[in-house]
Amino acid sequence: MGQPFDPGQPYQPGPPSPGRYPQGAYPQGAYPQGGYPQGGYPPGGHPPPPTQPKDRSGMRRWGKGLTFVGLAILVVSVVVGGILAATGAGNIVNDSFVVEPTARHAYDAGDTFTLFTEDGRAPSCNIDGPAEPVRNGSLTAEFDHDGNHVESFASFEVVQGGTYTFECTDRVVVASVDVGGILSLGGGIALAFLGGGLGGLLFLIGVVLWIIAGRKPRTA
Known part of the structure; x- marks a missing residue:
């Protein structure tokens, strides 16, 4: 039996009665310590929108373009440079x-x-x-x-x-060495090394961009 009401004393609420709320249920606006109920959201709330993957189509196009352009420069430089160098050397050796x-x-x-x-x-x-x-x-x-x-x-x-x-x-x-033979020999060697080096560099950059663009984005 509870204590009799004394108008001269301030009101002191007593401990909650057992079984006041069903298990897992709480009055409106009240939540257990630590936040929202497990798997729930605040009243009227919505789950955060899913993270959209980054658009890597531009990087993929650049990668493909640099790969093919670099490969073409590499092949043309080595082939044409080799022909020029061989022609220049041949002109020197023919009359020796x-x-x-x-x-x-x-x-x-x-x-x-x-x-x-x-x-x-x-x-x-x-x-x-x-x-x-x-x-x-x-x-x-x-x-x-x-x-x-x-x-x-x-x-x-x-x-x-x-x-x-x-x-x-x-x-x-x-x-017998003429200026044309020397220029052909030196120019062929320079084209093979410089043009081939530039083409190889562009080819490697394109391959790297292509690989990066093809990777699946990480999900949280």
Whole structure:
């Protein structure tokens, strides 16, 4: 039996009666400690909208484009550069002979020839002919001759046509080198390396972008 009501005392609520609310139910506006009931939302609330995956179609298009463009540049640069280099080297080798230790060769006025050595040292050479050839030291070149790499150490221009005799203290390769052959050889090598490097870089960037764009986005 409860305590009698005394009007002179303030009201003090007593402990809740057992079984006042059904298990799992709470009066409106009242929730258990820690927030909302498990799996529930506040009155009138809605679950958060699902996260939309990022649109990676633009990255995928860039990846495909860079991949194919880079591959095309790589192939064209290597093929065209190789052809130019082989053509330039062929023009040098076609008109060449070896002085070991002597040799004879006929030239026309205005022809040029260059002396090449295998070990980088410049042997002493004596050139006899109708007229002494003019020394031209501005021309430099290198190529492979009979499986050996040779480098130029002297260049001459013929002022009078006729047969010239070469006599050198060491093995020397003599070749007629024109500016077109040198430009073709150097340009072909440069195109193969520079163009091939640029094409390879673009190809790798395109592949990476393509792979990243193809990955599934992470879900929370």
